[in-house]
Amino acid sequence: MKLKMLSIIVAMATASSLQAGEVEEGAYIGVFGDYYDANWENIRGVANGGVGIDNSTGWGAELGYRFNKYWSARIEYADMDFDLEGAGVGSQDGDRLGIDGLYHFNGGPFYALAGLKSIDIFDSNLFANAGVGYRHHFTDNFAANFETTIYQGLERGYTDVGAKLGINYMFGKTASSPTKVEPAPQPAPQPVAVDKPKDSDGDGVWDRDDRCANTPMSDAVDAMGCSLYEDKEVTVSLLVRFPNNNSQVSQQYLDDINAVVEFLRAHPETTVVLEGHTSSLGKADYNMWLSKKRADAVAAQLVDEGVARSRISTIGYGEERLLDSSNTQEAHTANRRVEAKVISIERVKVKR
Structure with a gap:
């Protein structure tokens, strides 16, 4: 099994090296020494007797690919030698096979990793792992790396710790800085006369971009130098009071009525509703009639001033809507x- 896994890794490494000239970011292979701190109890093995699994030391190989400045991935194989407890033999061979994704902080030497591993000793166990590492380049192609990783069993509740110290060989583009090539000296540039931009109307937009020349200095403008507009609500109100039992419009309210006339002329899309009211004195039916008569009297004043009757509505509320009920x-x-x-x-x- 181990020989088969190593053959696969060597074959993939050979294929990567043959294509190294086409790799933009870079494939790499590596070997490492491995330490694995385990504490598994009552594992079936050694003539089916219960044994305990202790620490392992071993070696391994990995094949990786650097996709860009921040991300890489790898396949890892480790040959492991576990110490045994509670058995007549001192150690047991095992192996570890899995994949990792690596994130390189700011594209630098420090990185985080996470992956899945299958550890085979007596039987196979699946682990999730996460850790941190550091890679140091000796040359463009050779680097050493150190990692420490936590392993969490997915099929059994083992929690283990491992460490690796390895050497990597990089194919294709490496993380080292390219050799700086000094540019050939260029002739000194000759000064070129440039017309200074103008803003003739002082609105903050250069004349070459201004689509609305001579906007007033007090106006806010858009990017093309044109005045900005906004919708604003405007209103006019009217209040006409009457003596008791009377519907004649007093002269004192003519100016207020004229203000409504001017507003209606300035805003030809508007209409007006005149609401008539009375006090609570008298009969309700009479008050309803009187309130409508008062509204019609004010309407007549608006018509006399030139407002179309079709723009005026009148309604009498009688004593239904008192301002003061006392x-x-x-x-x-x-x-x-x-x-x-x-x-x-x-x-x-x-x-502005």
């Missing part, structure tokens, strides 16, 4: 009203 003269005065609020969205410039 039975005082002040509360009754506050409740006799017509209200409106018109909202629109304007696209306005963003200022």
Whole structure:
């Protein structure tokens, strides 16, 4: 079994060496001395008597490939010689076969590793392993490495520790720095006249990139020098109060009504809803009629100022929506009203 595994590794190493000229990052082979600290009890073997497995020393070989600056992988075989406890013989041959992935920190000499190993002594046991190592280059092609690894049994609950000291030979591109070639001296460059970029309108965008010349200094601009805009909500509100049992619009509210007219002219997409209200005095049916009449009176004022009737809606709430429900003269005065609020969205410039 061991001879077969070694034959496979030697054959793969020979194939890698034949292709070394085509390898961009580099294949490598290595040999190592191996120490394995085990403490397995009651293992079946030696005429089926229970024995204990103690430490092992041995040797091994590995075949690896460096994919890039950070990652490499390898196949490992180790010939092991375990000390026995509780048996009439002193040691037992075993072997270890498996694969590892290696991560090289910052592409340097220190690396972490993780993999799976099968250790065969009396019977085969599968282990997961993880560890750290260090590789030191003597030349571009030769390096020594040291590793320490923890092994955790997947079929039995063994936890072991191992260490390796080995020598590697690298094929193809190595991790050493290339020889620096001094460039041939070049003639001194001649100064070239370059036009200094201009920003004529001072908006922070060079004229060669500016698609909107002469933007105001107060405007924020985009990468092409054009003014930035944002949507802003604008509103106008109206409140008209009425005497008791009255729907006539007082002269004192004409300026407020004119402000709504100007807003509607400036925003032709908007409409207005006039809401009429009364106090709690009187009958509810009458108050409903009176509140609608008050809303219609304000609507008539808007129409007289040129607002289309189709843009105006009126509704009477009577005494259903009192601002103040107390039975005082002040509360009754506050409740006799017509209200409106018109909202629109304007696209306005963003200022610096």
